[in-house]
Amino acid sequence: MSCLIRSSHATCRTRARASDVNDHGHRVKDMTLHADTDRTVRPEDLAEDDIRNLRLTFRLIRRGTYLLASAAVAATLLAACDGGTSKRSAPPPRISPPMSLGGAARSAPARMRAGILFVSRGIAVDGIAADPHHLVWETGPFEDESTPTVLHQRPLAGGPTRTLATAVVPNLGVASTSSWVVYAVARGTTSSLMAVHHDGSGAHRIATGLVAPLAQRGALVAWAEERAGTQRVVVGDLDANRTWVAAAMPRCVRGRCYRIDAVTLSDSGVVFDRGAIGPQPSLVVRRAFTAAQPVSVRLDGDPQPYLVGSSSGAAYRWAGHGWYLWDFGQTAPRPATDIAATETAIAYERGRWLLLAGDRCRPGLVAQGGGRPPHTVVPAATLDGLVDHESDVCFEQDGLALAGTRILTTWALVPRHTAAEHSDEGLLGVALSGAAR
Numbered sequence: 001m002s003c004l005i006r007s008s009h010a011t012c013r014t015r016a017r018a019s020d021v022n023d024h025g026h027r028v029k030d031m032t033l034h035a036d037t038d039r040t041v042r043p044e045d046l047a048e049d050d051i052r053n054l055r056l057t058f059r060l061i062r063r064g065t066y067l068l069a070s071a072a073v074a075a076t077l078l079a080a081c082d083g084g085t086s087k088r089s090a091p092p093p094r095i096s097p098p099m100s101l102g103g104a105a106r107s108a109p110a111r112m113r114a115g116i117l118f119v120s121r122g123i124a125v126d127g128i129a130a131d132p133h134h135l136v137w138e139t140g141p142f143e144d145e146s147t148p149t150v151l152h153q154r155p156l157a158g159g160p161t162r163t164l165a166t167a168v169v170p171n172l173g174v175a176s177t178s179s180w181v182v183y184a185v186a187r188g189t190t191s192s193l194m195a196v197h198h199d200g201s202g203a204h205r206i207a208t209g210l211v212a213p214l215a216q217r218g219a220l221v222a223w224a225e226e227r228a229g230t231q232r233v234v235v236g237d238l239d240a241n242r243t244w245v246a247a248a249m250p251r252c253v254r255g256r257c258y259r260i261d262a263v264t265l266s267d268s269g270v271v272f273d274r275g276a277i278g279p280q281p282s283l284v285v286r287r288a289f290t291a292a293q294p295v296s297v298r299l300d301g302d303p304q305p306y307l308v309g310s311s312s313g314a315a316y317r318w319a320g321h322g323w324y325l326w327d328f329g330q331t332a333p334r335p336a337t338d339i340a341a342t343e344t345a346i347a348y349e350r351g352r353w354l355l356l357a358g359d360r361c362r363p364g365l366v367a368q369g370g371g372r373p374p375h376t377v378v379p380a381a382t383l384d385g386l387v388d389h390e391s392d393v394c395f396e397q398d399g400l401a402l403a404g405t406r407i408l409t410t411w412a413l414v415p416r417h418t419a420a421e422h423s424d425e426g427l428l429g430v431a432l433s434g435a436a437r
Helices: 071-081 380-384 416-420
Strands: 058-061 065-068 115-121 124-130 134-140 148-153 162-166 181-185 190-197 203-207 215-217 220-227 232-238 244-248 254-258 263-265 269-277 282-288 295-299 306-310 313-318 322-327 344-349 352-358 361-367 372-378 391-401 406-417 427-433
Touching: 071 352, 115 124, 124 406, 124 427, 134 181, 134 190, 162 181, 162 190, 203 220, 220 263, 232 269, 244 269, 244 282, 263 391, 269 306, 269 313, 282 313, 282 361, 295 313, 313 344, 313 391, 344 391, 352 372, 361 380, 361 391, 372 380, 372 406
Parallel strands: 124 391, 306 344
Antiparallel strands: 058 065, 115 427, 124 134, 134 148, 148 162, 181 190, 190 203, 215 220, 220 232, 232 244, 254 269, 263 269, 269 282, 282 295, 306 313, 313 322, 344 352, 352 361, 361 372, 391 406, 406 427
């Protein structure tokens, strides 16, 4: 599995311009970093150059790396960029008015032991999720594309594992609520978001044209979709049968385009990025559940901003500048002071960074920051104990989910020869539960 890793440093000398609208639609003064209202009536803010090389379509994965997307997702993105123009006569896309969703974002406790949940041999474990009664996860290939992709579920109280779906798209994520399991499938060039009851009944499509991995917080699920040249970011409360369109905008205007690589949910709203395809700034965009419009911050010189999940708002790494936090209720982003620009975060939860730390080949997962001592969530020794200490095996962190006070992660333990031979011989897929403190 090859990937492009981008490093950055911690200096920040750029002073950007500010918008005059905050999360609640009120006018604000100048700020240190540029926060700009991302409204669909201002297409010049959304513009991008045409795609010249159709192979340069990437999907965001954790740790700030990019991989070539699955064929279905790539085809959806590339088809939407053809021409890169929009008609002035087209009506602006519509977004939903503010909605009270904060209560549904609260995570219910899921009772499970800390430690290794299960180990799969010769197969990778990717997406993982839990609700108060179920653990769900997706398996598939790491290198061997002949391996089938499967959505699994088992009761937290104990019992047999059942298959909920096959031919899923694991790199687009999975979510589990009290009533539904949400996952992605692909048919032809289109990726769709599906929902199915925990007993396997009621499977139905809830979105088409998926362009980024889904996100979950509590009972809420968020996703990004693209149809007919319009990108939408949607938040669904499936248990309550509510849907909220947080943002809608043309992907391409006047030959210039954006792509959406990541969507995250916080306690108070939704966040997503708009990666620049061309020389203009990328955007990190957020909308509070109570806000009338989205607002955004421009990131100059970074075509692939790295956005991670945050309980409080936006957490992202800006190439050449380091990590930033943009909490809901704060007018402007601020540089993060408790993480180095070169450190690899996978989330920011309750004032603590979740970092891959230790040996570069065999890292563990550590929580740090918030004025408290670092806490080891996944010891590297736990993973190391699953493999021969003399063997040449590296650890690849894949899935992440929050379940009450538990942090769920999935890992691929990959022998170097396996990756070099593009096979999954000797591969171990591991799911673990760690304590959040």
